[in-house]
Amino acid sequence: MSAKATAAATGRGHAVPRGADRLPWLTYRFRLLGMGLGGLCIGAVLLENGANPPTWGLLAFTALLWPHLALQVARRSASPYRAERRNLLLDSAQAGFWVAMMQFNLLPSVLLFTLVTVDKISTGIPRLWLWSLPAFASGLLCGALATGFAVRLETSMTELLFSLPVLTIHTIGVALAVSHMGQQIREKNRQLDELSRTDSLTGLHVRRHWLKLADRALRQHREEGVPMTLLLLDIDHFKVANDRHGHSQGDEVLRTVAAAIRATVGEAGEAGRYGGDEFGLVLPGTTPAQARALAESLLEAIRQAGVAALPGARLTASIGIAPARATHATVEQWIDEADVALYRAKDAGRDRIGA
Incomplete structure (x- = not known):
């Protein structure tokens, strides 16, 4: 050779x-x-x-x-x-x-x-x-x-x-x-x-995968009439706390909220990190009333988790609820409706639910 x-x-x-x-x-x-x-x-x-x-x-x-x-x-x-x-x-x-x-x-x-x-x-x-x-x-x-x-x-x-x-x-x-x-x-x-489907910090679905699950849920609602509810959750005053106490404290807040979401929602829905300090949840087979009850439990779980994990700090969140409708042509429209509800909750004083 x-x-x-x-x-x-x-x-x-x-x-x-x-x-x-x-x-x-x-x-x-x-x-x-x-x-x-x-x-x-x-x-x-x-x-x-x-x-x-x-x-x-x-x-x-x-x-x-x-x-x-x-x-x-x-x-x-x-x-x-x-x-x-x-x-x-x-x-x-x-x-x-x-x-x-x-x-x-x-x-x-x-x-x-x-x-x-x-x-x-x-x-x-x-x-x-x-x-x-x-x-x-x-x-x-x-x-x-x-x-x-x-x-x-x-x-x-x-x-x-x-x-x-x-x-x-x-x-x-x-x-x-x-x-x-x-x-x-x-x-x-x-x-x-x-x-590739899991956010390394929170352990929840990454945005891309969660959007696929939300789109699948919306299609199932349109085709089979199964009730579906979408929740958008935003941590109150997260940016201020992150800037004041540092990114390590901010990461701990995100992990704490994610753990509360997993403990409260469990197998009842699909949760993902939608972006920054915002989380999305899709609840299959759940009516708006049932979703509201779960959201109330989730807000209380976040408050209690904050007391245990972040002594001296008050941890709260705001949630927007949007039921799936036949008029939602895309998952983005469904999310936009939940986003509007979320900002209603924030405008009303935070630490509450908007619908």
């Missing part, structure tokens, strides 16, 4: 992916399994070919010692990731060598080539399996030179039986590992989705 190709294959000149230095540990199990099972398959062929002691010694190195040596080499390297990429190419070179040493015995040779190629693909490293082909061919040439290019394609029943563990156990092992990785990816995606 050219210098550029070699650099691409071994990882030199390329940024190491985050967490990639765990690669030696991840591939160690597959190398241990693959080399061990491959050794059985190769050994059956060598036995029938009447191999000499040095050949058996080389097989012992490949099947028994190489997996552990490769791990130690990668661990002690300044870049375990790049060292492991080189090890993976050496795996292919050794596989090519043993294909020739088996005199190209058809079934074991095909299995061995497939095994090392699948291992490269399963690492997820782009094009690594392509870079492994020249390494495989180099090993193949070395082995062929050692055997005088001897060829025996026929596979005996004994060789077939010793090839089956490679076909079954290794394939199942790779499938289980890929399945486990898939489960981890799905869980990570679920966590990322949860993070």
